[in-house]
Amino acid sequence: MYGMVNSLFLIKMQSKKILYTILATLLLCTAPCLLYAQSDALTTARSHVQKKEYTKATELYQKLYDKNPADYDLYNEYLDMLLTAKDYKQAEKVVDIQKQVRTGFPMLYVDAGRVMLEAGKDKKATEQFDEAVAKLNGDESWTRQTANKFIEIGQDDYAIKTYEKIRAQYRTDFMYAGVLSRLYAKKGETEKAISVMLDGGHPYMVNASEDTKAGLLEILGTDAKKLQAGQKAIIKKINEQPDNPYYSDLLTWLYTQKDDWDGALMQAIALDERLKELGERIMDFARYAAKEEQHEIAVKAYEEVINMGNDKPYYTVARNERLGVLFAQLQKNVSYTKEDVAALAKQYDEFFTQSPQYYINEAVRDYAKLQAQYNNNPKSGIAILQKALSQNGITKFLKGQCKLQLGDYNILDGEIWEASLLYSQVDKDFREDLLGEEARFRNAKLAYYRGDFDWAQGQLTVLKASTAELIANDALYLSILITENLAEDSNYVPLRRFAYADLLLFQNKDKEADALLDSIVTHYPEHPLYDDILLQKAKLAQKHRAYDKALAYLNIIHDKHGKDVLGDDAVFRIADIYERYLQKPEQAKKYYEMLILEYPGSTYIQTARNKLGALQSATIVP
Known part of the structure; x- marks a missing residue:
């Protein structure tokens, strides 16, 4: 008997398991259908709203809402639809139901006030808004949601009350x-x-x-x-x-x-003195001013620190950074004189004599550049860099940078093979670094100067894919120059002359370079190098401050060769001359706009947009 009862019990339990399994399977099968059905209904409701079929939309939204009143997103969407349809009575009902679902939610009182406001019941709206603020209890999420709701409906005063209440609550x-x-x-x-x-x-x-x-x-x-x-x-x-x-x-x-930089400096000095910071704050200010290209005020700030005395911690650093700002100021000055260069060179000489430890500092590169490129004394620049390279504490990276620079100055001094050797050393030491790519490009350009175009082209083919935009662009230009200007009959003479003229320009042998460029035009008047020659002559004229002459050359490039590779380059240079050298902003704007419109794929496009924006802002009367 007991065994029979037990068997019946087991059969009954197994039957229940089977039934539960069937029900679960049915539920899993039908659930997606229900979800899809709801999704389809919501899509249909939205379609009715777009067509302004509000009665049909209301019926669908109400059915969906009745099934799931806890769906807050659905509630908000339904409420927006009702207010669009101006069905304020139904909107009020929907909000009231939501208040019961979410007891004490302050955001719902904002919704209620919104309904009243749109229904023209301003007094009742105010009551609801006040109640919303009263319901706030300090909860971060509620506070922000309530304030945002107020802002969305243009009730900024109540958003302010929302935040002010919580600030007061937490004091x-x-x-x-x-x-x-x-x-x-x-x-x-x-x-x-x-x-x-x-x-x-x-x-x-x-x-x-x-x-x-x-x-x-x-x-x-x-x-x-x-x-x-x-x-x-x-x-x-x-x-x-x-x-x-x-x-x-x-x-x-x-x-x-x-833009009261003098006032800012006075304030920085006063605060530095009050807090006994020994110049630290003034140094920070000087660096900020230098970054903003407020060179004169930056120099004043550094001099304040220097005048504190050589026993103060920032004395030598201030002297060094002051020279850096003075050099930056000189480079930006389009009308600097030989006297300006000589005066700054003298200050650099004095500083490095008194502070030789700076031969392993980035400042040594400025010192060498000033002597070699601005004071036209490459031998002095070479000596400075050689001394830097002989120092024990110099970093590997600075050593590489100095060698690149030293190679350039050897070219200025006529030592082409020595320059190539230095570039090759940097290439070897920084094979996987951008510094190595820069060295390879300079060696490729040396080969181009010498007329070894095939070897140069082999290097340039690789460098065109560089991740450094400047190297890639320079390599691309030089590669195109070689490809487009080698005659089918292998007459390399025009390009060899042009390349050698390029070298002479680099060496500041301007008269010889100009004569060589003219000889190409005379002997090969139809040669495709003509626009490149015009660009070089424009650069030469600009270097000697013959700006009208430079503009004339550049305008010929734009007018006659505007669709060629140098068209955008010419327009950008014209704009730059008008902006920086001739101080004619309206003309500059005209050419920046021309560049943007005519050459949308130019590498200059972003710079042109930035410069145009700055010029337009500068002409707006406050």
């Missing part, structure tokens, strides 16, 4: 300072926006100063009145907290935004 000025200040700025309350931003920047938080600067920049922009208001607010903070360097640092930065 902190740091929370939501950025977004709150932007809301005040959006309302036109600049002073309040500045105040919130300044209060919200905790001086001991990581990147606090940079975050505050970014926020202030967004609020103030370049508006003179707003910048003045910012200055006033920061000075007030300094007076309230005179021992807090945070606000003094902000004031220094603000002066630079107002």
